[in-house]
Amino acid sequence: MDHFLLSTIIFLLAAVLIVPLAKHNGLGAVLGYLGAGLLIGPNSLGLISEVEAILHFSELGVVLLLFLIGLELKPRRLWVMRKAVFGLGLAQVLLSGALLGGVALLFGLTWKTALIAGFGLALSSTAFALQLMSERGELSSQYGRGAFAILLFQDLAVVPLLALVAALADSKVHDSNALLNLAKGLGMIIAVIVIGRFAVKPAFHLVAKAHSRELFTAAALLVVMGTAWLMEQVGLSMALGAFLAGMLLSDSEFRHQLEADIEPFRGLLLGLFFMAVGMQMDLHLLLEHIGIILAAVVVLMLIKTGLIYAMARGFGNNNADSLRMGVTLSQGGEFAFVLFSTAAQSKLMSTELTGIMTLVVSISMAFTPLVVKAADSYLGRQQKRQSDDEDTQALEHETFPEHNPEVLIIGFGRIGLTIARVLQARNIAFTAIDANPAHIRFARRLGYEVYYGDALRNDVLEAAGAEKARLIILAINNPDISEKAALQIREHFPRAKLFARARNSENALHLLELDLDHVFLETYDTSLGVSLEALQALGVPADKARQWILEFRETDLAQLEAKRLSKATSPQAESWQHEH
Known part of the structure; x- marks a missing residue:
């Protein structure tokens, strides 16, 4: 009893410490459980040694997961998604399995082992992929629905794939025995369907009348484990029995209650299953075959991403949705662990190869969030570039209004917008230009007429009214462009007063050298305002605090001006002024 309690405490402590850490870093709960198992397993700290017994018991988590999947598969839902599930999903499993199996053959595996390895790696992680999409709020998006359809078919494919492993293991048995086993299997499936119906x-209904939640939960577990045991007795997968039980109850009035009662057991046992798989991971094996394993991970993710992308495009999805679908489902899945462990028990896979394949799947899971983020970044840049190009082409054909603005604002970010609000409040006519289509779209949504224009083109500035404006305000965020624009405006439009925004003190010095009418540091006055409030909060009288701030401002600006004059009288400054 003490040993059991200590093992339980170790499992719970490892899960509580490591799984939240993995989820916080975007790696997902599955990888957290694998890491926790790896840490406490015999290949690391050695806190737990009875891996095989734990793995066998924890397989009930997979059984319960298949039961819950069966509960979700109502015939009507399958019919609505039939094209995506049985078209895209079937194509993905078959093509990915065949291609990955072919690669496995090239690595020297036997055809049976290569077949199992190929189709095992063709499956993606339902829990992992759904969690990624849920965290990003994309489950209901176009690509989210397509990815879910593929995962749904993969869940269905687990059952025949497990049967395939059993068939390959029994291939040497006499044909009459094979036919007898097949008949037993079909008979048990029919019996489960009839009994369930x-x-x-x-x-x-009888159990529900007792109004006992504990009794209802016990009845639910009895149905799941009973059907799983019956299937196991005739050589079929326990998961198949649980799946059939869920399907039979998917349209019953007890479905939601069954889900609520089974879910806690499923979560704990599945977590235990992943931890048991993690305990089987061999770090020495990883270091010994690290080149092959990493190469296999890259090949796996590239093949699955490319195939799913191509098939999704073929089924009418756009480029972005197809790529997102591909990278989200590029990893190996948790059912691969089940398939590989079953194959190992049936002597179809060596222990070393099972360990290598487990490492390949686990590492592909770890890489998936990084690949998804990279794809998002690429698609974001591509979409922004395409949108900006389209907007720029449309905006370049617009003409400026025929009025004489008193003020020309160049740059309509947060500072340009604030200046425009003040001018508009006093009915002072202004024209605003910006070279960023996103700024223009935002400004126009707020009701401001902002036009596309390059601050370095004199013809654009002249068309915008720089020749007649009394004041030109450079509110550009880029210091280099701001300085170049200030120099050109001073030369070609000397009539207007020129104000310019400075990003920092160095930028301010450069602008002051151009003899502008006013240079303002974008955060300077805000900082002084906060300082004023801080002094008053500390008990300094308001008048005295304002006087201190004013004295500081005058001293600070005088020092800045002194730096400018000192720089202006240096040989480098004289040379610069001569050249310009």
Whole structure:
């Protein structure tokens, strides 16, 4: 008993410490459980040693997961998604499995092992992918629905793939025995369907009348484990029995209650299953075969991403949705662990190869969030570039209004917008230009007429009214462009007063050298305002605080002016002024 309690405490402590840390870093709960198992397993700290027994018990988590998947698969839902599920999903599993199996053959595996490896790696992580999309709020998006359809078919494909492993393992048995086993299997499937249809639902009605939640939960677990045990007795997968039980109850009035009662057990046992898989991961094996493993991870993710992208495009999805679908499902899945462990038990896969394949799947899971972020960044830049190009082409054909602005604002970011609000409040006519289409779109949504224009083109400035404006305000964020524009404006439009925004003291010095009418540091006055409030909060009288701030401002600006004059009288400054 003490040993059992200590093992339980170790499992819980590892999960509580490591899983939240993994989720916080965007790696997901599955990888957290794998890491926790790796840490406490015999290949690391060695706190837990009975891996095989724990793995066998924790397989109930996979059984319960298949039951819950069956509960979700109502016939009507499958019919609505039939094209995506049975078209895109089927194509993905078959093509990915065939291509990955072919690669496995090139690595020297036997055809049976390569077949299992190919189709095992073709499956993606349902829990991992759905969590990624849920965290990003994209489950209901176009690509989210397509990815879910593929995952749905992959979940369905687990059952025949497990049957395939059993068939490959029994291939040497006499044909009559094979036919007998097949008949037993079909007979048990029919029996489970009949019992579930005519006995299970009435039984749940009787249990519900007892108004005991504990009894209802016990009945639900009895149905799941009972059907799983029956399937195991005829050589079929326990998961198949659980899946059939869920399907039979998917349209019953007890479905939601069953989900609520089973979910906690499923979560704990599945987490335990992943930890058991993590305990089987061999760091020595990783270091020994690190080149092959990393190469396999890259090949796996490239093949799945490319195939899913191509198939999604073929099914009518756009470029961005297809790429997102591909990278989101590029990893190996948790059911690959089940498939590989079953193959190892059936002597179809060596222990070393099972360990390598487990490492490949686990590392592909770890890489997925990074690949998804990279794809998002690429698609974001591509979309912005395309949108900006389209906007720029449209904006370049616009003409400036025929009025004489008193003020020309160049640059309509946060500072240009604030200046425009003040001028508009006093009915002072102004024209604003900006070279960023995003700024223009935002300004126009706020009701301001801002036009596209390059601050370095004199013909654009003249068309915008620089020749007649009394004041030109350079509110550009880029210091280099601001300085070049100030120099040109001073030369070609000397009539107007010129104000310019400075990003920092160095930028301010450069602008002051151009003899502008006013240079303002973008955060300077705000900082002085906060300082004034701070002094008053500390008990300094308001008049005295304002006097201190004014004295500081005058001293500071005088020092800045002194630096400008000192720089202006240096040989480098004289040479610069001569050249310009």
